[in-house]
Amino acid sequence: MLRQTLNRQATASLKNALKLAPASTKTSALAAVAHSLRVQTEAIRHSSSNSNQPKKYRAFHTSDVQAQAREVPGFPILDDPLVHNHSIPSFMVGTQNGFLPRQDPLDVLPKEYEALEQLLQKMPLTLKDGSKGLLALGQFGEACKALPQYDLSKVEDSELLSALYRDYTFVASAYLLEPCDILYRKSGDYGLGRSVLPKNIAVPLVQVAEKIGAKPFMEYALSYALYNYRRIDKSKGLVWGNLELIRPFSGDPSELGFIISHVTMVSHSGELVKNTMKTLEAADKHHRPSFNDALSKVVSTYEKINQEMDTMWQRSLPQDYLKFRTFIMGTKNQPMFPNGVIYEGVSDEPMFHRGESGANDSMVPMGDNLLQLTENMPSNPLTAVLKDFRTYRPHNHAEFLQYVEDKAKQARVREFAEQDSNSSAIFLAAVDQIRNFRNRHWSFTKEYIIKYTKHPVATGGSPIVTWLPNQLATVLRTMQEVGAKIDESQLLPENKTLVDVLTKRADAQARVLEREVAQLRTEIKDQDKV
Numbered sequence: 001m002l003r004q005t006l007n008r009q010a011t012a013s014l015k016n017a018l019k020l021a022p023a024s025t026k027t028s029a030l031a032a033v034a035h036s037l038r039v040q041t042e043a044i045r046h047s048s049s050n051s052n053q054p055k056k057y058r059a060f061h062t063s064d065v066q067a068q069a070r071e072v073p074g075f076p077i078l079d080d081p082l083v084h085n086h087s088i089p090s091f092m093v094g095t096q097n098g099f100l101p102r103q104d105p106l107d108v109l110p111k112e113y114e115a116l117e118q119l120l121q122k123m124p125l126t127l128k129d130g131s132k133g134l135l136a137l138g139q140f141g142e143a144c145k146a147l148p149q150y151d152l153s154k155v156e157d158s159e160l161l162s163a164l165y166r167d168y169t170f171v172a173s174a175y176l177l178e179p180c181d182i183l184y185r186k187s188g189d190y191g192l193g194r195s196v197l198p199k200n201i202a203v204p205l206v207q208v209a210e211k212i213g214a215k216p217f218m219e220y221a222l223s224y225a226l227y228n229y230r231r232i233d234k235s236k237g238l239v240w241g242n243l244e245l246i247r248p249f250s251g252d253p254s255e256l257g258f259i260i261s262h263v264t265m266v267s268h269s270g271e272l273v274k275n276t277m278k279t280l281e282a283a284d285k286h287h288r289p290s291f292n293d294a295l296s297k298v299v300s301t302y303e304k305i306n307q308e309m310d311t312m313w314q315r316s317l318p319q320d321y322l323k324f325r326t327f328i329m330g331t332k333n334q335p336m337f338p339n340g341v342i343y344e345g346v347s348d349e350p351m352f353h354r355g356e357s358g359a360n361d362s363m364v365p366m367g368d369n370l371l372q373l374t375e376n377m378p379s380n381p382l383t384a385v386l387k388d389f390r391t392y393r394p395h396n397h398a399e400f401l402q403y404v405e406d407k408a409k410q411a412r413v414r415e416f417a418e419q420d421s422n423s424s425a426i427f428l429a430a431v432d433q434i435r436n437f438r439n440r441h442w443s444f445t446k447e448y449i450i451k452y453t454k455h456p457v458a459t460g461g462s463p464i465v466t467w468l469p470n471q472l473a474t475v476l477r478t479m480q481e482v483g484a485k486i487d488e489s490q491l492l493p494e495n496k497t498l499v500d501v502l503t504k505r506a507d508a509q510a511r512v513l514e515r516e517v518a519q520l521r522t523e524i525k526d527q528d529k530v
């Protein structure tokens with residue numbers, strides 16, 4: 001019965017998707033839609049065949065489109081984001097939208113959900129007019145009691161589902177973490193969060209999460225960062241100055257700067273996706289000139305992204321970060337939720353979820369996979385956390401990352417680069433961009449967090465001192481390994497200088513990092529707890 005319903009839903013979904021696609025839609029876009037739905041089918045089949053396993057929430061809502069889906073070479077990505085299509089998931093990887101949603105996020109809920117919209121409008125610590133909102137007054141939990149329990153079982157519009165998911169995750173996090181924020185503002189301690197999510201929040205949240213195939217907790221892409229921006233001037237781009245937040249927790253300008261900096265960085269991800277695909281294809285075909293060209297473009301795109309990241313220092317001030325961070329904490333490996341959270345009306349078993357974190361962005365994981373850094377990570381519990389983070393993202397992103405990982409292994413991207421000294425230099429430059437990102441990021445963590453608190457874990461539940469260096473150290477080690485194999489006599493003059501500068505810097509940074517981590521471990525407890 002369930003299978004039949006799902007079949008009907010999925011067939012309708014695909015038909016709708018194809019019907020709504022403009023006549024000019026490229027076959028790759030249609031193939032991407034079909035592919036995504038087909039993968040969802042497989043996941044549903046798998047989950048229903050394991051029916052003995054307790055299920056907290058279902059993974060997907062569409063089903064059997066096997067017959068309609070065509071085999072396509074590689075991983076189909078959208079060339080056309082199909083902005084008018086409201087049947088397929090909001091997040092699908094594309095060469096234009098990259099890892100951003102296919103259409104700008106829905107910013108105001110329809111009238112039917114007025115009570116939810118109003119609650120969220122009144123929620124932030126500081127409201128738009130400068131007055132105190134419900135969270136500042138410590139009245140948010142009480143105000144949630146008046147929220148009706150909406151039935152979302154009939155909602156199918158993907159844009160509305162995404163907005164509802166974002167909004168319920170905001171309500172849930174504000175509700176669970178309100179006591180921690182109050183205590184933190186008074187004493188610098190987080191204390192304990194609320195351990196039961198009431199059913200008028202829990203039930204619709206789980207309904208909508210199931211429908212979009214997400215975990216029922218705030219996520220980086222699906223809610224806090226990448227589904228939370230509004231263009232001020234619709235005709236202008238996704239650039240700083242033209243973007244505002246849909247849902248703030250604090251209303252502080254630094255919160256805006258923090259979130260929007262992620263969006264402006266990810267606005268370059270379409271180019272990154274395109275050149276990643278070209279690099280994989282060139283390695284597969286052993287076509288050296290195309291490989292060098294595509295990988296060089298990967299490097300220059302990461303350069304733009306890293307430059308954008310560097311503006312964080314001005315847009316979001318280090319001394320402000322902890323004022324709004326409390327609300328993005330998770331319930332997994334987080335002292336405020338030692339027993340997880342019970343979702344009333346859903347399950348008597350407590351749930352544990354990682355909090356919102358940039359670790360769920362897909363740009364760096366894509367680079368890790370393309371450059372085969374993921375497989376060079378040490379086999380330890382910290383790397384297991386990295387892999388766990390990769391499950392906290394839109395399905396299509398997760399599938400794409402898996403594709404890039406598998407394809408890079410199969411095409412032996414690193415080995416192909418290392419067969420030629422100048423390709424190797426470009427490969428080194430690409431790894432150096434990942435180093436640049438992770439190194440700045442480690443500086444952010446020291447300057448925005450560690451300087452102000454001894455709290456042992458980050459929002460995503462990773463140990464604050466040891467986790468980021470686990471990956472940064474791998475990147476530095478990889479650079480040392482790749483650099484050591486390069487035959488300098490074969491290098492073009494410009495590459496000679498490049499390789500020299502990059503390898504020496506990697507050596508020096510590896511030494512500094514080791515010293516820093518050893519020192520910080522003595523200052524902050526529980527750094528081996530994951």
Ligand code: HEM
Pocket residue numbers: 258261262265309312316321356357358359360361364365386438441444445448449457458459460461462463464467468471472
């Ligand atoms: C003030 C700025 C930032 C701070 C303080 C910060 C802090 C952190 C922390 C503490 C983690 C550890 C994971 C966890 O949450 O448990 C993390 C992970 C991560 N964040 Fe950020 N973050 C910042 C900005 C950004 C930006 C702008 C991006 C861009 C997309 C980003 C992307 C990432 C990535 C990719 C990871 C995983 C790192 C890895 O794989 O080694 N972060 N962040």
